[in-house]
Amino acid sequence: MDFADVPPSRQWQALKYRGEPCAEVWFKPENQPLAVVFRVPRASFDHEELAGLLTAANLLGSVGISVELVDSWRLEGAAGETPADEQPTLDANLPPPSEQAGHLQLIVQVKPVPKEADQPEAAPDIPEAKWNEIEARWNAVLGLEASLETLRISVEGARAELDSASRRVLTGDDKIYAMNADVAQWSKAKNRALFALPKAREFIHRATWATSSPERKKLEELFKTHIRGRIPFPDADQVLEQLEHLLKERQVLAAHGTTVLQDCKGIAADVQGCLRTLQSNASANAIRRRAAANSRGRMG
Structure with a gap:
């Protein structure tokens, strides 16, 4: 996926697991052209099989975004607080939302696209x-x-x-x-x-x-x-x-x-x-x- 070509979302888009909605995604919220937001409901964490698959890397992969494109990311609405020096990896299971929150939000900042001058030279011919x-x-x-x-x-x-x-x-x-x-x-x-x-x-x-x-x-x-x-x-x-x-x-x-x-x-x-x-x-x-x-x- 070329993130630069993705239009800003106008509404939440459903992500599905075996045909059933399990999360939602919003591309490029207002004034955040390099952001993508995932929203995971509590019910997905209660699903025994699905809960073990809920990682930042899997959510990004489901919309075609490589983890190499991630500049930074954070969680909102998680149960408990994670110290800054203990930030989980992209492959770690996401924590469920807190008692007060109905959803867990994952906010990802994508790396900016290189400037035109930084683009590589034309690729050589392939036999x-x-x-x-x-x-x-x-x-x-x-x-x-x-x-x-x-x-x-x-x-x-x-x-x-x-x-x-x-x-x-x-x-x-x-x-x-x-x-x-x-x-x-x-x-x-x-x-x-x-x-x-x-x-x-x-x-x-x-x-x-x-x-x-x-x-x-x-x-x-x-x-x-x-x-x-x-x-x-x-x-x-x-x-x-x-x-x-x-x-x-x-x-x-x-x-x-x-x-x-x-x-x-x-x-x-x-x-x-x-x-x-x-x-x-x-x-x-x-x-x-x-x-x-x-x-x-x-x-x-």
């Missing part, structure tokens, strides 16, 4: 082979990101299933007639779920925000403004390295996600299998005890 290599790597990144989204959805489903299985409690005859060994085995399987669930949530978090990093936003903008139209730009070799780094990051994340998915499915199947065994043995135990009780009643 067609290098254009093709850049475009191929970018397309590879997009392909992996599409696969990551599919994987994220699968992990989300497996996480929900595993979470439900880990919260299951015994009722009725299962609770009364279950064998101690079966209960112990089932509890052990559920304990494994407690270790797998955080890994699933962490992968979902990383996969959700993979396309929102400042580096990724910058490369996407470069593709739209220069690469697609074959308009020369400086540091083409550096862009190739960045794309290669981005590609490897996605490959590592995809491999991690595949492992997490397999673990979640395997543990969920183990929990369900232990429960079925427990229920089967409990049912048989109940039949035996009732038959024995009836037999004693007839003898009496």
